Amino acid sequence: MTTKPASIRDVAERAGVSPATVSNVLGGRKPVNAALAERVREAARSLGYEADRAASLLRTGKARIIAVLVPDLDNPFFTSVVSAIETSLRDQGYEIIVASSNGSEATELSRLSAMLAWRPAGFVVLPCSDDFPARSRIEQAKIPYVIADRITRAPTADTVSVDNEDAGAIGARHLIENGHRNILVAASVLDLGNIRERCEGVAAVLAQQGLAASRIETGGDFETASARLSRWLDDNTPPTAILALTNFTTLGVLAALAERQIAIPQSISLIGFDDYAWMRARATPLTAISQPVQEIGEAIWARLKARIEGDTSPPAHIQLKCTLKVRASTASLSPTDSFSTGAV
Amino acid sequence: MTTKPASIRDVAERAGVSPATVSNVLGGRKPVNAALAERVREAARSLGYEADRAASLLRTGKARIIAVLVPDLDNPFFTSVVSAIETSLRDQGYEIIVASSNGSEATELSRLSAMLAWRPAGFVVLPCSDDFPARSRIEQAKIPYVIADRITRAPTADTVSVDNEDAGAIGARHLIENGHRNILVAASVLDLGNIRERCEGVAAVLAQQGLAASRIETGGDFETASARLSRWLDDNTPPTAILALTNFTTLGVLAALAERQIAIPQSISLIGFDDYAWMRARATPLTAISQPVQEIGEAIWARLKARIEGDTSPPAHIQLKCTLKVRASTASLSPTDSFSTGAV
DNA sequence: GATTTACGGAAAATCGTTTTACAGCGGTGG
DNA sequence: CCACCGCTGTAAAACGATTTTCCGTAAATC
Known part of the structure; x- marks a missing residue:
């Protein structure tokens, strides 16, 4: 009944060779006569042999x-x-x-x-x-x-x-090109280097236009992100666009905007981070910075x-490099330079 | 420089005992004199000893x-x-x-x-x-x-x-209670027993009312789900509610409804499957059947x-048991029996 | 006080593979 | 014709822990 799995000895015996030869055939570290090798392989196959990883590892x-x-x-x-x-x-x-x-x-x-x-x-x-x-x-x-x-x-x-700086930059550039000047960056946690780099990428692009973004630290998870953003919107004049730097932050922004019934992109444009199926399965599919x-x-x-x-x-x-997936959640503000309109 | 990690022998030597004793102390299978044991533990600690999993496993x-x-x-x-x-x-x-x-x-x-x-x-x-x-x-x-x-x-x-039958049943019951009679069940693949059971749970509840649900097989992934549902909506009179039996199917339904600009829950109510953050971060949070x-x-x-x-x-x-998270994506159709209204 | 039992610890066997060292063998060059 | 070499394949050692066996001493029993 309980047959323990075949060992290298069993294979060797059945093929009429030594265990070392079996090891050489299967491991392929030393040359072995073709006919013999085939016999060994056949034996291994018929016994359902798989080398014990533990023994192999030990050696x-x-x-x-x-x-x-x-x-x-x-x-x-x-x-x-x-x-x-x-x-x-x-x-x-x-x-x-x-x-x-x-x-x-x-x-x-x-x-x-x-x-x-x-x-x-x-x-x-x-x-x-x-x-x-x-x-x-x-x-x-x-x-x-x-x-x-x-x-x-x-x-x-x-x-x-x-390339986190670039990731931030392509998002910022897209918003600038669509006429946005009042941009809120929703970062998760600024202790993290990659998040800081994304912020810097945004800041660099805005600086070229003599602009600076507002910034909010939303925390790691979705619920606190939503709550903090809600509070921020109470205390500040709303931006025309929000750039989320994290997938959970994106969710937090969405929740906060939904709660306050702020229309995307009519009132506020939004760029999300990462690219998941749920971002596309919406009435207004999300423009997103997609990590490869x-x-x-x-x-x-x-x-x-x-x-x-x-x-x-x-x-x-x-x-x-990250890539920007342009969808419907980013609208063009100034008709002047809008040969590329966000909403399709 | 490259000092290989300490072995049980090293510990034994330093503690002045045999390897077997070290094994007994650390593994705790045989009793060992307390003072000796402490000496062994001390030796192990100072050498940073961790048992080699390979050798342990082999034996x-x-x-x-x-x-x-x-x-x-x-x-x-x-x-x-x-x-x-x-x-x-x-x-x-x-x-x-x-x-x-x-x-x-x-x-x-x-x-x-x-x-x-x-x-x-x-x-x-x-x-x-x-x-x-x-x-x-x-x-x-x-x-x-x-x-x-x-x-x-x-x-x-x-x-x-x-309990897949129950999962289907609680979804169906919620829709029935809200006056829905024309229900579409979006199943992923009917080859799978759990999906079939969910269907049966729905069917059983509807049968009590002398009703039967339409059913569509959407396939495993989100894109084909969306495409097939779109086609189905072309060919059939639309239901008042859709019950999705899978998380990807939920996405497919959302995408298809969004594409055709069908309002949830005004035109069609929707119950999703599984419960993720993105289901809540929407203008119309999704009613969902949540797996524990x-x-x-x-x-x-x-x-x-x-x-x-x-x-x-x-x-x-x-x-x-699954639980139903009632949110805003399911609306009440008949005002008569709507002491529980889906939209909060 | 003598004999048995219990027990703590050591020595040695063991797990299955890889690898090293070596043996056998035929061929080749000196 | 011999020495050497390259080529295959084998025997045996090694990996490091656990476990079985065994031995000497201490405790327990009469």
Whole structure:
């Protein structure tokens, strides 16, 4: 009944060779006579043999595992990055172990330590803060790792991120071109470097026109974002356009505007961040700054794979461009320069 | 410089005991003299010792790993279940390995086999089809597993799912109470048992009133859902209410109605499935059938944990109730019986 | 006080794979 | 004709923890 899974010995016996030969055939590290190899493969197939990862790991000291640590598994941006990595790895014999730091540096460190005990071949971290104090831990483990999303430049590690300044800039430019002068930037949390960079991108474009944007810090989650924006709208003269710098912030803005029955884009234009199906499934589809999630995943894996295979070139800092998806939530204010009208 | 991590021997040597004793102290399977134990613990601490999971796994044959296989890592329902499981496991010394079958039975089998090679302590599968042909593979591995979401009753395994009939019924009941008689059920794919059950729940409630619902199969993804619904609306007299049975279907319905400028709920009422922030961040917040994601994750882990610890009771089939979140997207049609009005 | 039991700890076997060191063998060049 | 080389494949060591077996001492029983 309970037959334990076939071991390399069973395969060897059935093929009439030694375990070492089986390993060589299946691992492909040493040449083996073609006929013999075929016999081995046939035996392995018929026994349903799969190498025990534990034993393999113990011997080689390197697990065919990629550890991925993200700040939040309920944020679709992070899960979509995980998904993109997963599809990149799929056929390469690696598994993904995943954990969430829940936005806390302490759990970030503890989860990272726990995952490190598996001696993964590589590590991907989307840090929950710019400091990323857990870095030293991973550094001393001498494991290839990639920092993504949050830290654009690290002295000792490869990084993959988005060109955040440009992301802010393309949003700002679109609004300027449509005649907006009174713009509110809805940032989530200014402690984060990527958010600050997005702000700076906006500010730089506006400065060229001698303008400055108002700015509000909405906090991380959707409810407080909505509440804070509501309060802000009570206290200030409303802008003609809002630029949200985060997917949750986008939701917060939408909720606040809906609550106050402010029409988009008739009263206020809106640019959202990230690009999800729900942004399109609306009476007024959202203009959005779209992060290239798939490419981010691929870039992470490309870099990690190179390091795993021994690349020792200096740390690379990959920056990918966001693109603006122009839809109906941004309207043109001044008819003069409106050869491109936002509302289609 | 590159000091390899401390092994159990190093700890043993420093504490002046045998490796076996170290194992007993740290693993706590055999009693050890208190003073000795403290010395061992102190040695372990000062060396920063963490047991090599590989060696441990090889010897015990059981990894402190939970494998989770879902149909799609880009669907927020599945990722939220993964997230719920992850938070349940966090402090129990387990890691999660996760993979997506991408809705294909073939990759489901291959990913499952690959993950099985790690000899995880437990397995969680959200099958991509009712057949779930990969089941035999996991069955013969003799590893505790839980099937979730798709298969409500399996002869040999624990299952965790939602009471899908009830989910459909509460939606239908709400519409009936609000005077709707001409209801369109937007199902994703009728091959799936859970979707069929939701349909049956709706049908049962309507049958009590001598009614029957129209039904449309929208397909899995948002774009085709939208297109098919558009076509359906061309060919049929529009219903007064639509009940979407899936989160992507909800998006498809919204897109189709938006495209045709059909007002919600003035022209058509809508009940969505699952409950996400974007459903609330609208001018007309969506009435929705909410699945208890957190509870699903907890139930999965509770069952799996029990099995891992040796529970041999007959397979349990846990069903959790969905709840209806009444918001503004469902309007009351007949003023007569409208003590509960949908629009608040 | 003698014998049995209990118990704490050490030595050694074990898990299944990879890798190193080496043996056998045929071919080639000196 | 011999020495050497390259090529295949095997035997055996190694990886690091857990677990079984075993031994010596202390406690318990009569």
